[in-house]
Amino acid sequence: MQNIPQDLIAIILSGGQSRRMGQDKGLLQNDGMGWVEALQQKLAEVPLPVYVSINLEQKMPYEAVLPPQKLILDNSSFLHINGPLKGILSAHQAFPDKHLLLLPCDMLMLNAEVFYWWIKTFQQQEQMEPVVVCKAENQLQPLCGIYSHHALKKLHTLYQQGQLEDQSMHAIIKNVLHAQVLEVPAALLPLFKNFNTPDDLKE
Numbered sequence: 001m002q003n004i005p006q007d008l009i010a011i012i013l014s015g016g017q018s019r020r021m022g023q024d025k026g027l028l029q030n031d032g033m034g035w036v037e038a039l040q041q042k043l044a045e046v047p048l049p050v051y052v053s054i055n056l057e058q059k060m061p062y063e064a065v066l067p068p069q070k071l072i073l074d075n076s077s078f079l080h081i082n083g084p085l086k087g088i089l090s091a092h093q094a095f096p097d098k099h100l101l102l103l104p105c106d107m108l109m110l111n112a113e114v115f116y117w118w119i120k121t122f123q124q125q126e127q128m129e130p131v132v133v134c135k136a137e138n139q140l141q142p143l144c145g146i147y148s149h150h151a152l153k154k155l156h157t158l159y160q161q162g163q164l165e166d167q168s169m170h171a172i173i174k175n176v177l178h179a180q181v182l183e184v185p186a187a188l189l190p191l192f193k194n195f196n197t198p199d200d201l202k203e
Helices: 034-043 058-065 084-094 111-121 149-160 169-175 186-192 198-202
Strands: 008-013 050-054 071-073 099-104 131-136 138-145 181-183
Touching: 008 034, 008 084, 008 169, 034 050, 034 111, 050 084, 058 071, 071 084, 084 099, 084 138, 084 149, 084 169, 099 149, 099 181, 099 186, 111 131, 111 138, 111 181, 131 186, 138 149, 138 169
Parallel strands: 008 050, 008 099, 050 071, 131 181
Antiparallel strands: 099 138, 131 138
């Protein structure tokens, strides 16, 4: 079995608004289990410590199904950050010495094979601020991969200095971080499906 870095943890990003789905995706049920819980089980196969990133409005419903110590609330100090970056930097503040394996709560098909692929590639990086993210069918997936704590510290510093003008993760990968981009092979593409709308659940 592949060695897992002791300073690596997994963060399931569930703090979005889920507008297209019409309800909180992380709490949706699949085969009698919430989406976030299902992903936790898959990450346990690696195994990795798992935490769930949420916003303040989600605190009560998530605490009803998950231990509070497994939840990372968006940090109120990040007043001028929107989107996934807020959750990512909040997780970094909670665990400043940990590398973060990130995945969104709506990619239900991701599995241990994919996670081991990311980890192996990350361990092979020789950069000072290693980041590994995926590209599926020519679409960058910046929320699928591993960010070193060195890279996250750099982002936090740039934010504090007012130098993160474009806070989209696509722009950050392109312009700020020197990421290793993994092309998802055809055989693994079905695992990278997003379930964003009710129609996606019918396919």
